[in-house]
Amino acid sequence: MTTAEERLPESTRIASWLRDAILDGERAPGSRLIERDLASEFGVSRVPVREALKVLVAEGLVELRPHTWAIVREFTEADLADLDEVRTVLEPLAFRLAAERHRRDGLARLQESLELEQSSALAGEGVAARRAAADFHEIVTDLTENMLLGDMMRAIRSRLRWALSQHDDLQHVSAEHVELFDAIRLRDGDRAAELAAAHVDSSRLERIAHVEAQRTGAVRTTALDGPDPIDR
Incomplete structure (x- = not known):
């Protein structure tokens, strides 16, 4: 991680990592994004994960589901x-x-x-x-x-x-x-x-x-x- 990345808010960094994973094909359409699992993967609390997912929802890459999880959007x-x-x-x-x-x-x-x-x-x-x-x-x-x-x-x-x-x-x-x-x-x-x-x-x-x-x-x-x- 670069110094510039370290200065970014945690939610911004997580959104960037997830965005790349989705757009590079590492997280396939329809796959689940569970707050608890992502927080553990990135070593953060659920709060920045939740904020990151909201960013990706706004970008049209993720769809929220009830009970703290989401899915990678499948484009029609x-x-x-x-x-x-x-x-x-x-x-x-x-x-x-x-x-x-x-x-x-x-x-x-x-x-x-x-x-x-x-x-x-x-x-x-x-x-x-x-x-x-x-x-x-x-x-x-x-x-x-x-x-x-x-x-x-x-x-x-x-x-x-x-x-x-x-x-x-x-x-x-x-x-x-x-x-x-x-x-x-x-x-x-x-x-x-x-x-x-x-x-x-x-x-x-x-x-x-x-x-x-x-x-x-x-x-x-x-x-x-x-x-x-x-x-x-």
């Missing part, structure tokens, strides 16, 4: 359709504004996250690649310098990261992020918005393929063709 097709509709509106705007308003230091942060995503995808490191992909989207929101849009995107951040975790073809995702990065770098807002809309649709199709692969037990190993890794 309706849940995901709602998310796609919101992303279709917000993400093209975010990428357009990021292209028009980004600063040099912000672009450097975005490139760093993209390079980590690419290297992790090539190495088959799924958790690291998916986390970097989520970071890419969050940094884009920062580059917009629009506080209201930032608040709206943060409201769906955990659900978006969960949706990204349902992708098997990680190199395809990173290839699309390369195109988006280039549009932002070139300050081409129209192109960035167009690519972002296509990216949301691609994400939906990728998620459907993931669900089908799980249902049939198939293993998806073929990456779709895409742009070469960035070399700036």
